[in-house]
Amino acid sequence: MGSGSGGAGCSHLSVRAACSALSLLFSLFQVVHAHKPHFMALHCQEFGGKNYEASMSHVDKFVKELLSSDAMKDYNRARVYLDENYKSQEHFTALGSFYFLHESLKNIYQFDFKAKKYKKVTGKEIYSDTLESTPMLEKEKFPQDYFPECKWSRKGFIRTRWCITDCAFDLVNIHLFHDASNLIAWETSPSVYSGIRHKALGYVLDRIIDQRFEKVSYFVFGDFNFRLDAKAVVETLCAKATMQTIRAADTNEVVKLIFRESDNDRKVMLQLEKKLFDYFNQDVFRDNNGTALLEFDRELSVFKDRLYELDISFPPSYPYSEDSSQGRQYMNTRCPAWCDRILMSHSAKELILKSENDEKIVIYDHIGPNVCMGDHKPVFLSFRIAAGAGKPIANVHKCCVVQ
Numbered sequence: 001m002g003s004g005s006g007g008a009g010c011s012h013l014s015v016r017a018a019c020s021a022l023s024l025l026f027s028l029f030q031v032v033h034a035h036k037p038h039f040m041a042l043h044c045q046e047f048g049g050k051n052y053e054a055s056m057s058h059v060d061k062f063v064k065e066l067l068s069s070d071a072m073k074d075y076n077r078a079r080v081y082l083d084e085n086y087k088s089q090e091h092f093t094a095l096g097s098f099y100f101l102h103e104s105l106k107n108i109y110q111f112d113f114k115a116k117k118y119k120k121v122t123g124k125e126i127y128s129d130t131l132e133s134t135p136m137l138e139k140e141k142f143p144q145d146y147f148p149e150c151k152w153s154r155k156g157f158i159r160t161r162w163c164i165t166d167c168a169f170d171l172v173n174i175h176l177f178h179d180a181s182n183l184i185a186w187e188t189s190p191s192v193y194s195g196i197r198h199k200a201l202g203y204v205l206d207r208i209i210d211q212r213f214e215k216v217s218y219f220v221f222g223d224f225n226f227r228l229d230a231k232a233v234v235e236t237l238c239a240k241a242t243m244q245t246i247r248a249a250d251t252n253e254v255v256k257l258i259f260r261e262s263d264n265d266r267k268v269m270l271q272l273e274k275k276l277f278d279y280f281n282q283d284v285f286r287d288n289n290g291t292a293l294l295e296f297d298r299e300l301s302v303f304k305d306r307l308y309e310l311d312i313s314f315p316p317s318y319p320y321s322e323d324s325s326q327g328r329q330y331m332n333t334r335c336p337a338w339c340d341r342i343l344m345s346h347s348a349k350e351l352i353l354k355s356e357n358d359e360k361i362v363i364y365d366h367i368g369p370n371v372c373m374g375d376h377k378p379v380f381l382s383f384r385i386a387a388g389a390g391k392p393i394a395n396v397h398k399c400c401v402v403q
Contacts, residue, residue: 021062023324024378027368029071035363035382038105039164040075043173044096045223046154053086059096066098067124077101077121079110081137081158082128091132093141093156095222097173111161111168113138116213118163136160140207142200147177157204161216167385169348170208170218176200176225181274182334183254189231194299197225205306217348220307223376227337228296234259234270236296237279241269278332285336286328289315297338307343310381314366317377327372340366342381352383 032040048055063080066072079099086092101108101121109118114135131139141156158173176197185191201224209215241259248255257272271278285293293316300309316336321329330336342364352362367378 021058021065021373023368023371024373025062025065025069027371027373028378029069031367031380031382032071037100037382038102039108039162040098040100041171041219041221042098042100043171043222044098045094045173045175047082047094047096048084048086056084056086059084063126067126072100074103075100076103076124077108078124079121079136079160080124080126080128081131081134081160082126083131083139083158084128085130088130091130091139091141092154093139093158093175094154095139095156095158095173095175097137097158097160097171099160099162099171105164107165109163110136111163111213112136113161113213131158138207142177142203146200147196153177155200157222159208161213164385167351168214168216169351170216172204172208172218172220172222174201174204174220174222174224176223178225179227179230179334182230182272182277183257183274185227185230186234186257186272187231189229190298191227191230193227194229197299198302201303205303217345217351219342219344219348221342221381223339224299224341224343225339226297226299226341227339228293228335229298230335233293233296233335234272237284238269242266275333277335279335282330285330286315289313290336293336294338300341300343306345308346308349309341309343310362310364312338313364314377314379315369317366317379319375320372320377322372322375324372327368327370331375340376340379342379351385 028042048059059082063082067078067080078101079097081097083091083093083095086094108121110121111118112135119136127134127136131137138159139156142153144153147153147155155175155177157175159170161168161170177193177200179185179191179193185193204220208218238259240262242262244258244260245254246256246258247253255273256276257270258268259270259272260266260268267280269280284290289312291313294312297312300307316330316338317340318337319331319334320327321331323329361384363380363382365380367380369377
């Protein structure tokens with residue numbers, strides 16, 4: 001990003017195994033080649049995957065490959081922040097934030113949150129293990145009581161601040177809480193899990209605009225784990241079905257719901273369990289990029305006064321099959337949803353350069369539509385920033401005179 005220069009933000013990149021990491025890199029480099037960003041921000045969640053203790057060697061290989069690749073040779077400055085200290089229950093978030101600056105981009109500054117001043121970005125630096133002592137970012141893990149069902153949640157956020165040609169902005173890498181049970185998510189509208197995500201995202205937004213630092217525009221991107229309104233989706237998909245409830249013999253707890261067509265030999269349409277969402281026709285999630293289901297994507301509406309998102313024109317980003325031969329197939333574990341998003345403050349929306357002709361210079365899309373790279377598809381936003389766009393924001397020009 002910068003004066004007349006391209007920028008790209010990307011999320012969710014989940015590095016879990018050697019083969020998916022290589023597929024991911026190949027798809028990422030294709031996007032870099034196509035859009036040629038001058039400033040690139042890459043936000044990863046679940047870095048190392050759920051079996052991070054065994055997978056951290058894949059992370060090291062991924063980072064090395066990314067920094068040394070021929071596709072990235074024109075990016076002569078980089079900052080990499082990897083939260084790899086999985087032994088720290090109190091702090092570990094499994095987040096990874098990468099920032100790449102093209103050689104043509106001049107006078108780039110990054111904010112030091114401890115010294116409260118901007119510092120010029122030079123060279124390539126990698127920060128890993130514990131990030132608590134790094135003054136160039138803020139990192140927090142959400143309190144355990146936000147999601148008591150999960151005995152050790154890794155959810156949290158990392159924030160960095162940048163200044164490019166008088167334009168200052170925050171970039172926030174975020175990972176919010178998932179739905180622990182399809183059956184519980186189905187009980188209410190909105191679900192109890194939606195309320196938990198609402199609380200966590202509200203905490204992050206309050207945190208990044210509090211009184212400790214000057215307010216600037218911000219972009220928040222990562223795995224929000226936003227889900228479709230499960231109750232409304234099921235009632236719509238199975239409007240003409242009859243429901244059978246199956247309970248555990250010992251506890252009488254509901255363990256499975258089966259929805260059958262009223263006629264047509266009572267064909268099973270949907271089976272719902274704690275970690276099963278088996279709908280008979282996956283095409284509904286893929287046809288026309290699943291846009292018919294966007295009416296059930298409601299979690300962001302609570303924040304419409306604080307956050308803006310470009311129109312979604314790509315299929316739900318989760319949960320994709322992890323079978324390398326099934327890059328377009330969804331798993332039947334969860335209802336497909338747009339978990340991975342790139343959101344921004346309303347002031348950040350005003351920074352984005354609008355096209356004066358028919359050229360499409362703002363692109364919001366997903367990466368690797370046919371490629372298996374884990375259960376999430378990364379999404380990206382490519383745009384240009386108008387020259388001097390940040391100047392209306394109070395005092396951000398100060399970043400250009402500090403050292």
